[in-house]
Amino acid sequence: MLALLALSLLTVSAQQQLWGGANGSPRVNSDNTVTFSIKAPDAQRVSVQLDYGVLWPLERDTAGVWTFTTGALEPDLYLYNYVVDGVKTLDPENVYTMRDVATVKSMFFVNGGHPLVYEAQDVPHGNVSAVWYDSPRVGQKRRMMVYTPAGYDQGKQRYPVFYLLHGSGGDETVWLHQGHAAQVLDNLIASGQAVPMIVVMPNGNVDEQAAPGADQRGLVTPTFAHKQWMEGSFESSFVDIMEYVDRHYRTDKRQSRRAIAGLSMGGYHSLYISANQPKDFGYVGLFSAAIRPMKGVESPIYDNLEQKLAVQFGQDLKLYWMAIGKDDFLYEPNRLYRELLDRGGHRYTYVESTGGHEWRNWRRYLAQFVPLLFK
Amino acid sequence: MLALLALSLLTVSAQQQLWGGANGSPRVNSDNTVTFSIKAPDAQRVSVQLDYGVLWPLERDTAGVWTFTTGALEPDLYLYNYVVDGVKTLDPENVYTMRDVATVKSMFFVNGGHPLVYEAQDVPHGNVSAVWYDSPRVGQKRRMMVYTPAGYDQGKQRYPVFYLLHGSGGDETVWLHQGHAAQVLDNLIASGQAVPMIVVMPNGNVDEQAAPGADQRGLVTPTFAHKQWMEGSFESSFVDIMEYVDRHYRTDKRQSRRAIAGLSMGGYHSLYISANQPKDFGYVGLFSAAIRPMKGVESPIYDNLEQKLAVQFGQDLKLYWMAIGKDDFLYEPNRLYRELLDRGGHRYTYVESTGGHEWRNWRRYLAQFVPLLFK
Numbered sequence: 001m002l003a004l005l006a007l008s009l010l011t012v013s014a015q016q017q018l019w020g021g022a023n024g025s026p027r028v029n030s031d032n033t034v035t036f037s038i039k040a041p042d043a044q045r046v047s048v049q050l051d052y053g054v055l056w057p058l059e060r061d062t063a064g065v066w067t068f069t070t071g072a073l074e075p076d077l078y079l080y081n082y083v084v085d086g087v088k089t090l091d092p093e094n095v096y097t098m099r100d101v102a103t104v105k106s107m108f109f110v111n112g113g114h115p116l117v118y119e120a121q122d123v124p125h126g127n128v129s130a131v132w133y134d135s136p137r138v139g140q141k142r143r144m145m146v147y148t149p150a151g152y153d154q155g156k157q158r159y160p161v162f163y164l165l166h167g168s169g170g171d172e173t174v175w176l177h178q179g180h181a182a183q184v185l186d187n188l189i190a191s192g193q194a195v196p197m198i199v200v201m202p203n204g205n206v207d208e209q210a211a212p213g214a215d216q217r218g219l220v221t222p223t224f225a226h227k228q229w230m231e232g233s234f235e236s237s238f239v240d241i242m243e244y245v246d247r248h249y250r251t252d253k254r255q256s257r258r259a260i261a262g263l264s265m266g267g268y269h270s271l272y273i274s275a276n277q278p279k280d281f282g283y284v285g286l287f288s289a290a291i292r293p294m295k296g297v298e299s300p301i302y303d304n305l306e307q308k309l310a311v312q313f314g315q316d317l318k319l320y321w322m323a324i325g326k327d328d329f330l331y332e333p334n335r336l337y338r339e340l341l342d343r344g345g346h347r348y349t350y351v352e353s354t355g356g357h358e359w360r361n362w363r364r365y366l367a368q369f370v371p372l373l374f375k
Numbered sequence: 376m377l378a379l380l381a382l383s384l385l386t387v388s389a390q391q392q393l394w395g396g397a398n399g400s401p402r403v404n405s406d407n408t409v410t411f412s413i414k415a416p417d418a419q420r421v422s423v424q425l426d427y428g429v430l431w432p433l434e435r436d437t438a439g440v441w442t443f444t445t446g447a448l449e450p451d452l453y454l455y456n457y458v459v460d461g462v463k464t465l466d467p468e469n470v471y472t473m474r475d476v477a478t479v480k481s482m483f484f485v486n487g488g489h490p491l492v493y494e495a496q497d498v499p500h501g502n503v504s505a506v507w508y509d510s511p512r513v514g515q516k517r518r519m520m521v522y523t524p525a526g527y528d529q530g531k532q533r534y535p536v537f538y539l540l541h542g543s544g545g546d547e548t549v550w551l552h553q554g555h556a557a558q559v560l561d562n563l564i565a566s567g568q569a570v571p572m573i574v575v576m577p578n579g580n581v582d583e584q585a586a587p588g589a590d591q592r593g594l595v596t597p598t599f600a601h602k603q604w605m606e607g608s609f610e611s612s613f614v615d616i617m618e619y620v621d622r623h624y625r626t627d628k629r630q631s632r633r634a635i636a637g638l639s640m641g642g643y644h645s646l647y648i649s650a651n652q653p654k655d656f657g658y659v660g661l662f663s664a665a666i667r668p669m670k671g672v673e674s675p676i677y678d679n680l681e682q683k684l685a686v687q688f689g690q691d692l693k694l695y696w697m698a699i700g701k702d703d704f705l706y707e708p709n710r711l712y713r714e715l716l717d718r719g720g721h722r723y724t725y726v727e728s729t730g731g732h733e734w735r736n737w738r739r740y741l742a743q744f745v746p747l748l749f750k
Contacts, residue, residue: 042461044417082462086417089464095477095587096594102470108594122591124516129504132525141500150507153623212470216497219471219483248528 025093026080026108032072034110038082038092039065047083051360055083075112076360077180079105098177100359101169102222115187117367118180123190124150128182130172130214133244137237142203143210144241145172147182148249149189149196158252160374161198161245162283164366165262165269169224171211172203175366178359184367193371197259198249202241204262204269206233230265230290232299235272242280254282255316259373261285263362264330272301278312283373285321287365288357291333306344313346319372320348323365325355400468401455401483407447409485413457413466414440422458426735430458450487451735452555454480473552475734476544477597490562492742493555498565499525503557505547505589508619512612517578518585519616520547522557523624524564524571533627535749536573536620537658539741540637540644544599546586547578550741553734559742568746572634573624577616579637579644581608605640605665607674610647617655629657630691634748636660638737639705647676653687658748661697662740663732666708681719688721694747695723698740700730 027035036048041064047055048068058066079098082089090097091106098107115121126149135142152159164181166174175181181199188194207227209215246253260281262270267289274281293302313320320341324334341348351368355361402410411423416439422430423443433441454473457464465472466481473482490496501524510517527534539556541549550556556574563569582602584590603609621628635656637645642664649656668677688695695716699709716723726743730736 038462040460040462042419044419044460084462084464085415085419085460087413087415087457087459087464088467089459089462090479092463092478093596094594095474095479095597097472097479099470103467104465104470104472119593120585120588120590125507125518125585127504127506129502131502131528132500143500153506210495210500213495215495218494219469221468222470 025091026106028108028110029069030113032075032110032112033069034073034078034108035067035069036080036082036091037065037067038084039063040084043084045083045085048080049083049088050078050080051358058082073110075110075114075116077107077109077116077118077363079107081105099222100178101224117184117187118363119187120183121187121190123186125186126150126152126182126189128176131244131248132210133241135237135240137240138206138233140209143172143214144200144202145176146201146245146249147185147199149185149198151196152198152250156250158250159196159198160257160259161200161249161251162370162373163200163202163241163258163260163270165202165204165260165266167262167264167266167288168205168226168229169222170263170266171205171208171222172201173211175201179363179366181366184363184370188367188370195374197370197374198245198251200241200245202238204234204266205229206237230268230294231297232272232301234269235276235301236299238269238273239277255279256282256318257374259283259285261287261321261366261369262289263287263365264357265290272305275305275308275312276301278308278315278317282316282318283321284317284319285365285369286323286334287362287369288324288328288330289322289334289337290330291337306340309341309344309346313344320346321351321369321372322348323351323353323361323368325353325357325361327354327356328361329357400466401481403483403485404444405488407450407485407487408444409448409453409483410442410444411455411457411466412440412442413459413468414438415459418459420458420460423455424458424463425453425455426733433457448485450485450489450491452482452484452491452493452738454482456480474597475553476599492559492562493738494562495558496562496565498561500561501525501527501557501564503551506619506623507585508616510612510615512615513581513608515584518547518589519575519577520551521576521620521624522560522574524560524573526571527573527625531625533625534571534573535632535634536575536624536626537745537748538575538577538616538633538635538645540577540579540635540641542637542639542641543580543601543604544597545638545641546580546583546597547576548586550576554738554741556741559738559745563742563745570749572745572749573620573626575616575620577613579609579641580604581612605643605669606672607647607676609644610651610676611674613644613648614652630654631657631693632749634658634660636662636696636741636744637664638662638740639732640665647680650680650683650687651676653683653690653692657691657693659692659695660740660744661709662737662744663699663703663705664697664709664712665705666712681715684716684719684721688719695721696726696744696747697723698726698728698736698743700728700732700736702729702731703736704732 046066058068267286421441433443642661
């Protein structure tokens with residue numbers, strides 16, 4: 001048996017060699033610079049791209065290992081890929097990857113010695129479930145992800161519920177992988193910055209049951225384009241989700257204990273769901289939200305917005321929170337929407353950040369918004 | 376807004392171009408051949424590797440697109456990667472990836488027009504939860520994955536429980552991603568081949584709380600080597616898992632309604648857990664199991680195996696199922712173990728397959744074993 005196990009370990013080591021040496025890439029240095037390295041003796045040109053930024057050329061040493069060290073990076077979660085002789089590749093030495101719609105990138109953290117709120121830490125962890133529910137208003141079984149906080153399975157208490165919606169190109173899983181929502185909630189709750197809550201992450205594309213690969217469409221390429229897209233049917237069927245959640249979890253159904261927020265298309269969904277269900281949500285968050293229906297879209301969901309807002313803001317609305325980056329392509333519609341809210345005399349909180357329509361911002365908005373809820 | 380959405384779509388299209396053209400790779404042809412293609416005009420040499428097989432060179436056309444078409448492949452789940460000028464890469468056009476210990480590969484199905492049992496189909500789906508439980512016998516909170524069958528959330532019935540264990544190099548998530556266990560269960564239950572059951576997938580490495588990245592160790596590289604490895608502490612703490620499951624799920628606790636199985640190290644765990652708890656499991660499955668403790672390991676868990684087996688096989692054991700591939704490096708210890716069982720006069724089922732110590736076999740064994748349970 002010992003010999004056989006040794007054989008097994010040999011196999012492992014051979015497999016790992018297939019994927020390059022043991023250079024340890026990326027290496028986050030103590031000064032927050034990051035060193036990328038890749039063994040590629042036969043390559044002509046190798047560069048690295050951080051997020052969707054410029055290509056940085058790596059330099060080759062005599063052993064065929066290419067390296068590049070960045071300047072000091074701000075503490076954050078970063079995605080990257082190499083380009084080897086014109087072909088985009090993951091880092092063969094880094095198994096941590098993240099899907100962004102139809103692309104896959106390698107990832108790492110720079111934390112400057114202090115764990116980020118996005119990182120798994122030594123704190124009590126909530127459970128995360130992939131849950132299939134019936135949506136009669138859509139006419140199909142659909143999947144959502146549900147986070148229940150640490151301790152949920154031990155007590156009998158009822159919890160507030162936060163509905164957290166994705167953007168176009170996303171699905172029910174994206175707040176968990178790109179947004180690291182479970183880690184954010186775990187860490188904020190453990191530190192006392194946020195109250196324990198249930199977080200429900202539905203799929204906002206009514207023409208699919210679940211994320212690509214998880215339903216019978218098979219291994220389709222994820223896309224921004226959907227047959228039914230921002231035309232009201234997600235909003236009008238949202239009550240199916242709420243009914244399921246209230247039936248299957250120990251929820252507190254009061255308005256003051258329910259929140260809804262989303263990014264981009266999910267912000268648009270949050271805006272119209274909360275406007276059409278003015279008694280249901282005490283907290284609303286619009287992260288880089290799309291605001292106006294597309295040309296030609298007609299649905300009672302989108303009619304009479306100003307009247308609906310007058311009712312919504314007259315109810316027991318605790319917080320209406322908007323955030324957007326200065327460089328976001330949705331900045332102008334958001335500015336116009338703030339003007340509309342101002343004209344109506346509606347009180348809201350507005351956060352303007354740097355950056356554009358990007359996950360770096362949405363992760364930050366989530367970590368800013370969650371501590372404001374249910375207090 | 377329309378202009379802004381158009382801008383958004385432009386961004387998408389630019390992003391996707393970054394990742395190559397729209398060649399659609401891999402393309403599974405109607406004759407079960409598969410065409411791989413990758414745009415790499417600046418590359419000198421491109422090859423493709425199916426699973427851990429040989430490298431097949433691709434041919435370049437004048438536009439810089441490299442292609443290769445395989446012979447007809449047997450219907451199955453396949454992993455692959457390209458090698459571009461010596462660097463292993465994923466397929467930039469395929470977002471479906473799978474981690475195998477410390478490597479990431481692209482994946483696809485060949486199904487010959489009939490969905491595989493591993494594929495998500497149009498059937499009722501069970502829920503899958505990442506569940507943190509307290510393990511006082513290990514002294515930490517640990518994570519397991521729990522599959523509850525479709526309908527679990529609607530009724531009051533009690534369900535049999537199948538404990539499904541991973542091998543060394545694996546963790547609580549691997550039966551779900553490499554094994555496609557949720558799809559296998561969904562499909563076998565929907566077709567009536569298997570009875571509805573709860574499937575519990577714990578983490579068998581007692582020196583970690585959860586899969587790499589999900590606990591406070593951060594983004595460590597997954598490995599076969601563990602500080603505490605096959606020395607008895609997983610087996611002796613297993614009752615923590617069973618107690619949690621019986622307390623939090625509607626389980627049927629009878630021996631005839633409990634199964635345990637695992638692959639490689641998980642088969643070893645299943646062997647010794649069931650031998651030490653002879654009244655607990657009606658069904659035992661050893662998939663390419665490790666059999667004997669490593670040299671120097673001492674634990675009462677591993678003592679007096681033959682006496683323990685005599686007790687276990689004297690209890691209400693319904694099925695003792697062993698499977699291994701002809702080329703598995705653990706074939707000989709399994710043969711010796713069958714001799715030991717034969718000497719004891721113990722009845723078991725033995726399945727000998729082609730192939731070696733590999734996921735292709737473990738997926739098949741799972742799909743063969745599950746229909747035998749709880750009948």
